[in-house]
Amino acid sequence: MSKTYTVQFEPEQLSATVPEGTTILAAANKVGAFVNSLCGGDGVCGRCRVVVRQGKVEAGSTEFFTRSEIRSGYVLACEAKAQSDLVVEIPPETRLSGPLEYVEGEVPELGDLSKRRGLRLAPLVRKTCVQLPSPDLSNNVSDLQRLEGALAQTGLPSHFQMGLKVTQRLPNLLRRCDWKVTAVTGHRGPLTEIIDVEPGDTSRLNFCIAADIGTTTVVCHLVDLRDGQTLGQAAKYNSQATYGADVIHRIIHASRSPEAEAALRQAVVGDLNELIHQLVTQYRLGPHDVTLVVAAGNTTMTHLLLGLPAEHLRKEPYVGAAYVLPPFRAAEIALQVNPRGLLYCLPSVAAFVGGDVIAGIFATGLSHGKKIRMLIDIGTNGEIVVGNEEFMVCASASAGPAFEGAGCHSGMRATRGAIDHLRLLDAKHLLSFSTIGSAPPVGLCGTGFVDLVAEMLRVGAIDRTGRLIESACGRRVRRGGRGEMEYLLVPASQTGHEKDIVISQVDINNLLRAKAAIYAAACVLLKALNLTFNDLSEVLVAGAFGNFLNIENAQFIGLLPDLELQRLRFVGNTSLAGAKLAAQSERAYEEILRIASATTYFELSTEPTFMDQFVSACFFPHTNLELFPRVVAALADGRGK
Amino acid sequence: MSKTYTVQFEPEQLSATVPEGTTILAAANKVGAFVNSLCGGDGVCGRCRVVVRQGKVEAGSTEFFTRSEIRSGYVLACEAKAQSDLVVEIPPETRLSGPLEYVEGEVPELGDLSKRRGLRLAPLVRKTCVQLPSPDLSNNVSDLQRLEGALAQTGLPSHFQMGLKVTQRLPNLLRRCDWKVTAVTGHRGPLTEIIDVEPGDTSRLNFCIAADIGTTTVVCHLVDLRDGQTLGQAAKYNSQATYGADVIHRIIHASRSPEAEAALRQAVVGDLNELIHQLVTQYRLGPHDVTLVVAAGNTTMTHLLLGLPAEHLRKEPYVGAAYVLPPFRAAEIALQVNPRGLLYCLPSVAAFVGGDVIAGIFATGLSHGKKIRMLIDIGTNGEIVVGNEEFMVCASASAGPAFEGAGCHSGMRATRGAIDHLRLLDAKHLLSFSTIGSAPPVGLCGTGFVDLVAEMLRVGAIDRTGRLIESACGRRVRRGGRGEMEYLLVPASQTGHEKDIVISQVDINNLLRAKAAIYAAACVLLKALNLTFNDLSEVLVAGAFGNFLNIENAQFIGLLPDLELQRLRFVGNTSLAGAKLAAQSERAYEEILRIASATTYFELSTEPTFMDQFVSACFFPHTNLELFPRVVAALADGRGK
Numbered sequence A, B: 001m002s003k004t005y006t007v008q009f010e011p012e013q014l015s016a017t018v019p020e021g022t023t024i025l026a027a028a029n030k031v032g033a034f035v036n037s038l039c040g041g042d043g044v045c046g047r048c049r050v051v052v053r054q055g056k057v058e059a060g061s062t063e064f065f066t067r068s069e070i071r072s073g074y075v076l077a078c079e080a081k082a083q084s085d086l087v088v089e090i091p092p093e094t095r096l097s098g099p100l101e102y103v104e105g106e107v108p109e110l111g112d113l114s115k116r117r118g119l120r121l122a123p124l125v126r127k128t129c130v131q132l133p134s135p136d137l138s139n140n141v142s143d144l145q146r147l148e149g150a151l152a153q154t155g156l157p158s159h160f161q162m163g164l165k166v167t168q169r170l171p172n173l174l175r176r177c178d179w180k181v182t183a184v185t186g187h188r189g190p191l192t193e194i195i196d197v198e199p200g201d202t203s204r205l206n207f208c209i210a211a212d213i214g215t216t217t218v219v220c221h222l223v224d225l226r227d228g229q230t231l232g233q234a235a236k237y238n239s240q241a242t243y244g245a246d247v248i249h250r251i252i253h254a255s256r257s258p259e260a261e262a263a264l265r266q267a268v269v270g271d272l273n274e275l276i277h278q279l280v281t282q283y284r285l286g287p288h289d290v291t292l293v294v295a296a297g298n299t300t301m302t303h304l305l306l307g308l309p310a311e312h313l314r315k316e317p318y319v320g321a322a323y324v325l326p327p328f329r330a331a332e333i334a335l336q337v338n339p340r341g342l343l344y345c346l347p348s349v350a351a352f353v354g355g356d357v358i359a360g361i362f363a364t365g366l367s368h369g370k371k372i373r374m375l376i377d378i379g380t381n382g383e384i385v386v387g388n389e390e391f392m393v394c395a396s397a398s399a400g401p402a403f404e405g406a407g408c409h410s411g412m413r414a415t416r417g418a419i420d421h422l423r424l425l426d427a428k429h430l431l432s433f434s435t436i437g438s439a440p441p442v443g444l445c446g447t448g449f450v451d452l453v454a455e456m457l458r459v460g461a462i463d464r465t466g467r468l469i470e471s472a473c474g475r476r477v478r479r480g481g482r483g484e485m486e487y488l489l490v491p492a493s494q495t496g497h498e499k500d501i502v503i504s505q506v507d508i509n510n511l512l513r514a515k516a517a518i519y520a521a522a523c524v525l526l527k528a529l530n531l532t533f534n535d536l537s538e539v540l541v542a543g544a545f546g547n548f549l550n551i552e553n554a555q556f557i558g559l560l561p562d563l564e565l566q567r568l569r570f571v572g573n574t575s576l577a578g579a580k581l582a583a584q585s586e587r588a589y590e591e592i593l594r595i596a597s598a599t600t601y602f603e604l605s606t607e608p609t610f611m612d613q614f615v616s617a618c619f620f621p622h623t624n625l626e627l628f629p630r631v632v633a634a635l636a637d638g639r640g641k
Helices: A024-031 A067-072 A143-153 A164-176 A239-243 A247-254 A258-282 A299-306 A355-364 A446-459 A505-528 A551-556 A574-584 A586-598 A609-617 A629-636 B024-031 B067-072 B143-153 B164-176 B239-243 B247-254 B258-282 B299-306 B355-364 B446-459 B505-528 B551-556 B574-584 B586-598 B609-617 B629-636
Strands: A004-010 A014-019 A049-054 A074-076 A086-089 A125-131 A159-162 A180-188 A191-199 A207-213 A217-224 A230-237 A290-297 A342-345 A373-378 A381-387 A392-398 A418-424 A431-435 A477-479 A485-490 A501-504 A538-542 A568-572 A599-601 B004-010 B014-019 B049-054 B074-076 B086-089 B125-131 B159-162 B180-188 B191-199 B207-213 B217-224 B230-237 B290-297 B342-345 B373-378 B381-387 B392-398 B418-424 B431-435 B477-479 B485-490 B501-504 B538-542 B568-572 B599-601
Touching (some): A024 A049, A067 A074, A125 A143, A125 A290, A217 A574, A230 A258, A239 A247, A239 A258, A247 A258, A258 A290, A299 A342, A299 A355, A373 A574, A381 A505, A418 A446, A431 A485, A446 A551, A505 A609, A551 A629, B024 B086, B143 B159, B164 B191, B207 B299, B207 B574, B217 B574, B230 B239, B239 B258, B290 B355, B290 B574, B381 B505, B418 B446, B538 B574, B568 B574
Parallel strands (some): A207 A290, B004 B086
Antiparallel strands (some): A004 A014, A049 A086, A477 A485
C-alpha cells in the first residue's frame, strides 16, 4: 500500500528498504548500522545525530542543533522520517562502537564481562526505574517503604539504606513525577544503599569511569553500565610527576606538610577530572550521568588519591594506612561526577603491591587453574606475580618511567603520533615504522622504544652494554645538544611536530636498567619459590605502554625470559581491565577482594641476591648468555629471525 | 610497718581503715562508699571530687577546682592520699547513683535492661579499647586492617566499614598513642561501622541520650552505655508549641514554606540541645562523650525532627515520608553531641502511630504471651494498642495537652513543685497534697489534675457534666480574671511562686474532652476487634504526665474502664523506656523494628461510631452509667472507698 524507500548509510555502505515514514533510527537498526541513542528514540537525549546527504525527510525538533548544522542536513535519527530515498551519513560522534583510536595497549577481551564465564552484568552502581502504585487508604505505607517495596520486587537485596538528604526530597519528588522514579543503588552484600532517586526513567544514563592511576600515566575508560560497553578512553601523564618521578619521591614530598600532601592529591584528582570532563563532553553526557568511579592504582597512588598518609609506606616495616577500602562518595575527594556517586579503590596487598596488580591477577585469570603462570606488570614500578589457584606471590621492583615514554628524550605516551612499532630494515638503518592513529610521528612510546633498542642491538648500533657504536650507526649518530651521543630516528622534516625524533645514550641506559630490574625481580621471586622459568606455563606481560608489545623484541633485549614465544603473551593494561570488570559485576569485585587477601607479598629489598641478579641483568640480553640461547642464536644469525 | 588511718565518709557514715598513703578513692571502694569516677582513677576525668572536712591529705592536681573550692577542701579522691585520720564528705554531684529528683512518671524497671530476660548489654554504639601489636616485617598489614583484626578478636562482627576522614587520621593517631586506641562502633546486622577512633582508652566515656519527643513535652535521659545506668533526666515543653498545640497545626505550619519547616525543626532540635547540654554539664561530661541519641516520638514529631516533609501525613490517604529509618549522624540535624555519633529514630507504623507507641509496646512486653492486653499511651495524642503475641492493632485519638499540664491555667510539667497527688479530705474541701521534690507547690501536673477532678466529683464540687457547682465549693469558688468560674486550690500565700493555684471551668472541660476521646477510641477499637474490656487481661496506662497516676481516680473520671483495679496498671513513660532499651541492646532495637512491621493501624476517622462514642463519653464517668458500676457504687457511697 504505502511506498517504500531505500536508505543508504555512509560510511558503512549499508542499505535498508523501508516503508515511507520510517525513522532513520529504525532503518539503521534494521540493517545493523550503529547509531548512538541513549534515550532509546524518545527524542530527548539528542545523541542520534545524523546528516541527510541526499533525499527528503520529515525532520523533527531543532533544539539540539546549531543553525549551520541544520543547514548541513543534521537531524535526529529517531525523529526524521523518510519521504524519499535517502543517503545518510552517520558522523563519528554518533557511532556507537567505532574503533578506539588510541588503545593504550588494551586487550579488549580482558575487560569484557561477556567473555567471562560465571559473571553477569550486575554493576556496583545500578539504576532501576520503578512505577510505584499511588497510595490510597488500603495501601498507605510511607513513601520510602513504597519505594523500597517496589525495588525489592525487581530483585534488589531488600535490606535498604537511604541518606537523610534523599529521604527529605523523596515525598515531593514522587508526587511531581507521578510516582515514576529511577533509584540509583549501591550494593554491599545484603545491603542495598539507595544513593539517589531521580525523577522519571533515567536508567539509560548510568556510566562508570574506570581509572588506571599509574605513577606516570593516568588512563580513564568511560563504560556504559547498561551493557558494559566501553565508549571511549582518555589518558594523560600523572601531574604528580612535578613532585618526583617515582613513588618514593612522591611519598617524601607528601610527608613534608599537609599542604604538600594536598598538592599531590589535588594533582591527581585534577588529572582525573580533566579526563572525566573530556570523556563526558565527547559522549555528550553530564557529569551527573557518571555514578561510579572504579580506580586501580599502586598502593602509593591510592593513598595519595584518598589523602591517606603515605609516609609509613616507604619506611620499614612498610605499613600503609589502609589496603582494603570500603566505597566512598566520589565527591569526598572532589571528583566531578554525580555528587552522590561512589568511588571504589581496588584493594592493595602491601606497600608496593597495589590494586592495579590485584586487578591484573583477576583480569588475566591467573588465580584460576592448576597451571603456574607469571604476570609481569610493567609500569614505573614493575610488579611480578607468580601463582595459580593455590597460591599467589608477588614482588615489586622499581623500573622507572622509561617504558611509559617519560623521562626519555623523544618518549611519549601511547597516543596519536607515537611510533609504536618499528624495524631497522638493514645495516644501513633504513627505517620502517607505524604510528598510532597513522599520524605523522611525534615520538616513541614504550613498545616502539623496545623495538628500537632490539633492532639497534640486532644491527650492531649498540653493543651488549647498550653503548652506541658510532662506527656502526652511519649518519644517524651524532652528539646532541646536551653533549651526549644520540641516534636520530626521524628528522624534523618528516615528523608531525617538526622536531627530530632521537634516542640518546641516557635513554638506552635507562631502558637497560628498567628491564634489568624487572628480570632480576622475576628471577629472585622464582628462586624463593623454588621454581624456574621452565616451570611456568605462561609469562604474561601487562602495561599501558603501547599498542601491542613485540614479545620477540622484549625477549631479545632480555626483558622477558628465553622461553618459546607461545609461552609469552602481551595482555595490555590489565589494571584497567580489572577495574572495568569490577565496575560491571559485584561478583568480580568480591573475587578481587578475595584475591587481595590470598596474595602474599615477597619483599625483595631484604633479599641479598637481588642486587647481584640486577647487575647481571644489566646487559642485553644478560651477562649470562646461557640463560638466553634463543637470543644468542638470533644474534649469531646477524638479524635474528 | 606503716601507719594506718581511719577514713570516715559523710553523709553515709562509712568508715575505712587504710595504710598511710592510700587514696581516698581506694578507701571509698574498700567500704562501698560510692564515688563517681569515669577515668577509673587516672586523675584525668575530674569527677571524683570530694571534700576533706578533717585531717591531712597529700592532695594532687588543682586543675579541676576553683580557688574557693580548694579553700573548702575539695580534692580528687583518686589523687588525695591519707596522711592522718580523715573525715571526707562525698558531695551530691559525686555520688554515683543517687535518687533522681524528678522522675516524670518513670517506672524504672521498664527501661532497665537487666530486668529483661534474653537481652544482654550490647549498645547500638559501643566503645572498644584495643592495644594493637606494633607492626614489624613479619606483620605489616595496613593500619586499618590491624585495627579491624584486633576488633574482630574482641568479638565484633568482622564486616567493617570506616569513613574516609577517620581513615585519613588513623596512621598518625595510632603512632601517637602507642597503638592503644578506642574504637567507637555502630552495628547493623553483620556490619560493624567504625564511627570514630579515639586515642588511648576512652571506653569509660560512652553515653546515650534517650529522648521522648512528645508534641507537648520533650524528655531526655542520660544513660551510661557501659552499664545501662540512667544517670539523670531533664525535660521541657516542646518549643514547637508556638506553632500550634497539636500535630495538625504544626504540620499545617511546616507545609507553608521551607523556612517554616526549618523553624519547627530548629525549635525541637534546640530543645534537645538544651536538655543535652543540661545533662552533659550536670554530669561533667563533654558533648563528645555522647555517642548515641535514640529518639522516640510520634510520626509527626519524627518527621519534623528530621526535616522530612510532613504535609501528606494529615491528608487522606495519610502517607508519611518514611516510617522505618536507618541511623543517621546526629550532627546531620545539628544535635550537639559527638559529631560522629549516631541518631536512631524509632520506627513509626502509620501517620498517627509513631515510634513512641512502638517503644511502648516493646517496653511493656505487650507483644509477648497469649493474653490480650491494652496499652493506652496518653499524650497530646492518645494512642491505644490492643494485642498479644499474635496480633497488634493500634488507633490514635487527639486528646490535647491537658494531661501534660499545658494549655491549662495552673498546669505544669511533672517537675519540682508540681502537685502530683491530692485529696479533698471532706466536704469542706480541706486539701492534702504532695509535690514533686517536696517543694512548695507551683502548679498541677497531669496526675494531680486527674486527682483533683476525681476528688471534686466525689465531693460534689463538679457535676457529671463537669460544671462547677458554686454552692458546693464553699469559699474556694470564684470568678477569675477572664470572667470564667475557677476553683482556688492553693492561695498565693502558700505557693512557691506567690501566685494562686486554680483550676478553671475551661480546664475541667478540656480534661473531660481529653478523657472522652481516649475512652471512645478504646471502645471503637475493641468493638472492631469484636472484643470487650472484659476480654483484656490488663489495661496499661502510659504517659509522661506525673509521678504515678492514681489508677482509681483515673477510673473514677472515666478515663479508664471499670475493671477490677488489679487489671489496671500505670506504666509511666514507656516511650522513653523503649528508647533506653533499644539504646542498650541491638536485639531490643531489632525487636522494635519487628513490632513496627507487625502492628496494624486502625483508622478511627473513617469509623462512623467514633463521634457517638465520644459524645457519650463526655460525662464523668460516662453517659451510660451501666458501664461504670464500680464508680456508681462509689459515688453513691458519697466519697468512694
